[in-house]
Amino acid sequence: MVRILLAEDDEIMRISVYDRLKQFDWDVDQVENGLDGVKMLEKNDYHLVISDIRMPGMDGIQLLEKIKTLSPETDIIIMTAYGSVNDALDCLRQGASDYILKPFDMDDLIIRCNRLLDFQRVKNQVATLEENCRIVDRGLVGKAPAMQQVYSIISQAAPTNTTILITGESGTGKELAARAIHKASLRRDKPFVSINCAAIPEGLMESEMFGHERGAFTGADRKRKGKFELADNGTLLLDELGDLPGPLQAKLLRVLQEGAFERVGGSSTINVNVRVLACTSKDLQKEVDEGRFRQDLLFRLKVIPIVMPPLREHREDIPELCNHFLKEFNSPYNTPFSISQEALSCLETYSFPGNARELHNLMERASVLCSGPVIYPEDLPTELCAIESCKETGFNLAENMAIAEKVCLRKALNHCGGNKTKTSELLGISRKNLWEKLKNYDID
Numbered sequence: 001m002v003r004i005l006l007a008e009d010d011e012i013m014r015i016s017v018y019d020r021l022k023q024f025d026w027d028v029d030q031v032e033n034g035l036d037g038v039k040m041l042e043k044n045d046y047h048l049v050i051s052d053i054r055m056p057g058m059d060g061i062q063l064l065e066k067i068k069t070l071s072p073e074t075d076i077i078i079m080t081a082y083g084s085v086n087d088a089l090d091c092l093r094q095g096a097s098d099y100i101l102k103p104f105d106m107d108d109l110i111i112r113c114n115r116l117l118d119f120q121r122v123k124n125q126v127a128t129l130e131e132n133c134r135i136v137d138r139g140l141v142g143k144a145p146a147m148q149q150v151y152s153i154i155s156q157a158a159p160t161n162t163t164i165l166i167t168g169e170s171g172t173g174k175e176l177a178a179r180a181i182h183k184a185s186l187r188r189d190k191p192f193v194s195i196n197c198a199a200i201p202e203g204l205m206e207s208e209m210f211g212h213e214r215g216a217f218t219g220a221d222r223k224r225k226g227k228f229e230l231a232d233n234g235t236l237l238l239d240e241l242g243d244l245p246g247p248l249q250a251k252l253l254r255v256l257q258e259g260a261f262e263r264v265g266g267s268s269t270i271n272v273n274v275r276v277l278a279c280t281s282k283d284l285q286k287e288v289d290e291g292r293f294r295q296d297l298l299f300r301l302k303v304i305p306i307v308m309p310p311l312r313e314h315r316e317d318i319p320e321l322c323n324h325f326l327k328e329f330n331s332p333y334n335t336p337f338s339i340s341q342e343a344l345s346c347l348e349t350y351s352f353p354g355n356a357r358e359l360h361n362l363m364e365r366a367s368v369l370c371s372g373p374v375i376y377p378e379d380l381p382t383e384l385c386a387i388e389s390c391k392e393t394g395f396n397l398a399e400n401m402a403i404a405e406k407v408c409l410r411k412a413l414n415h416c417g418g419n420k421t422k423t424s425e426l427l428g429i430s431r432k433n434l435w436e437k438l439k440n441y442d443i444d
């Protein structure tokens with residue numbers, strides 16, 4: 001529902017604007033001065049503030065400054081008398097969205113309100129679309145059978161409202177899978193909200209999840225919606241669920257069963273329609289056996305389980321993943337980044353304890369350190385290259401020297417932008433000698 005704050009000291013004016021605004025399906029609060037306006041803004045979220053400039057105590061200009069810090073998303077319409085247009089222009093410069101000269105036609109004010117509210121709606125839609133595009137761009141990649149199994153469960157389960165528990169080692173793409181489920185569900189145009197149960201201190205977790213009323217605890221100077229309310233009609237991802245403190249597990253179970261909860265410090269029951277997805281890299285059955293996790297909650301959550309495979313179990317996806325990750329990084333060369341076969345063979349023998357996230361980070365590092373658009377073994381951490389070079393050559397000195405020579409030639413050539421005359425000068429060898437070496441090592 002649209003929420004509007006009206007600040008005006010002139011009672012007749014205030015009541016007539018209030019009555020007109022109330023004819024719409026808008027929730028309107030009214031105050032007589034800026035100080036009371038600030039108090040209301042600290043407690044509530046407003047789409048729009050309509051404020052007079054001249055008011056006792058705190059005037060409209062000071063109120064405007066406060067709004068810009070307390071609630072930068074809120075639009076402000078300034079009401080001003082004909083003689084103080086310059087003040088109104090100052091307000092526009094300081095971030096007011098519009099002004100209206102008194103006396104005004106109420107319909108004129110309503111048109112201005114609607115224009116700003118429409119613009120807010122469009123801005124929100126654009127933000128949702130951008131977020132969705134970002135998710136599509138960063139979708140799950142991989143064609144290996146282990147990944148196909150994941151896609152198949154996602155496509156069957158996504159259109160339902162069932163709770164899904166996604167498990168797997170760190171970096172295997174659990175959060176991406178959760179986003180993919182939301183994107184493929186009927187809730188795709190509604191919010192996707194996530195909360196990391198491991199990153200928030202235990203004392204704040206309940207308020208993060210369920211919100212709080214004003215004064216619920218020291219420092220709660222305004223009421224606040226929790227993630228469950230923010231995700232209403234959409235999807236809520238409980239990331240690192242294995243770290244959810246015991247008392248909250250009981251409250252979560254109730255929301256999952258009844259769709260209802262109370263804010264911290266509140267007594268009224270709030271009903272929500274939220275699809276819950278949960279991720280964890282912990283073995284929840286073990287957590288149950290050791291008394292840290294509720295068995296009934298685990299049963300409720302794992303109606304449909306998805307297990308993300310570790311990268312070492314779908315190595316065949318490494319080349320596709322590399323190219324997918326490399327697209328993220330802007331190449332300063334004329335061609336986009338790509339990876340050489342030799343670098344791929346280094347990666348294919350590595351165990352990847354950090355899974356696809358580690359591969360992503362390796363590609364980011366390589367894209368910064370490489371001296372051309374192609375990633376070679378020397379752009380990977382030395383441990384990885386060492387594994388590969390020893391695998392191929394053992395400890396034969398001549399063969400290891402040849403690898404070093406090849407790396408040096410390629411780096412020098414890249415450094416000189418492919419210019420062979422400059423490269424031979426840089427290396428201190430003749431152009432003919434360089435040409436022979438390049439041919440010998442099959443370097444273009």
Ligand SMILES: Nc1ncnc2c1ncn2[C@@H]1O[C@H](COP(=O)(O)OP(=O)(O)OP(=O)(O)O)[C@@H](O)[C@H]1O
Nearest residue numbers: 139140141170171172173174175176281356357360
């Ligand atoms: N199959 C995949 N396709 C594309 N990118 C992937 C894939 N798996 C993981 N990633 C990438 O790896 C990184 C980690 O992914 P994500 O955060 O989803 O993993 P996670 O399993 O939730 O990790 P954690 O348990 O540590 O939170 C991200 O950059 C993600 O884009």
